[in-house]
Amino acid sequence: MHPPRPSGRDDEGSAALEFIAVGVILLVPLIYLVIALGAIQEQTLGAEAAARHIARVVARAPDAATAAERSDAVLAAIVDEYGLDEETVNLTLACAPPAVECPSAGATIVVTVTTTVRLPLVPELFGLDRSTAVRVQAEAVQKVSRLWGAE
Structure with missing residues (x-):
């Protein structure tokens, strides 16, 4: 037989209930953190893939028109594959050294892809989905052949 407790109440069995309540909380x-970080990582990988593949496609294209056509196709495929938000994807192409025409033969092209990731389960109410969005940016650099566009 157990001696009576001074408080007069029986707490036997409440530890499991407390553990379950605190565990759920x-x-x-x-x-949620795992899901949000997974979404951000997926978009980051998509932006990096887009920048890398577009830089290669532009550098290996025979001329500017073909480069533009192929880069659009690559971007569309990556947006579809990684589930990027088409409205927030921004593609920038720059050349170093700065040239009149970019891309140009012998230049180094810098492709920058920027997108925003909307966190899961954030409502569109009062623009909360836009204010909690995370901006993701990736860059890729590729050297263009000195014979680019000579064909």
Whole structure:
């Protein structure tokens, strides 16, 4: 037989209930964090892939028109594959040294892809989805052949 407790109440069996309650309270934010970081990582990989592949396509194209056509096709494929938001994807192409025409033979092209990731389960109410969005940017550099466009 157990001696009576001074408080007069029986706490036997409440530890499991407390563990479950605290576990759920801590587990829900942890699961959300994993989902949000997964979405950000997916968009980051998509932006990096887009920048890298577009830089290669532009550098290997025979002329500017073909480079533009192929880069559009690559960007569309990557947007589809990685689930990027088409409206927020921004592609910038720059040359170093700065040239009149970019891309040009012998130049180094810098492709920058920028997009924003909207966090999951954030409502569009009062623009919360836009204010909590995370900006992701990736760059790729590729050297263009000195014989580019000579064909």
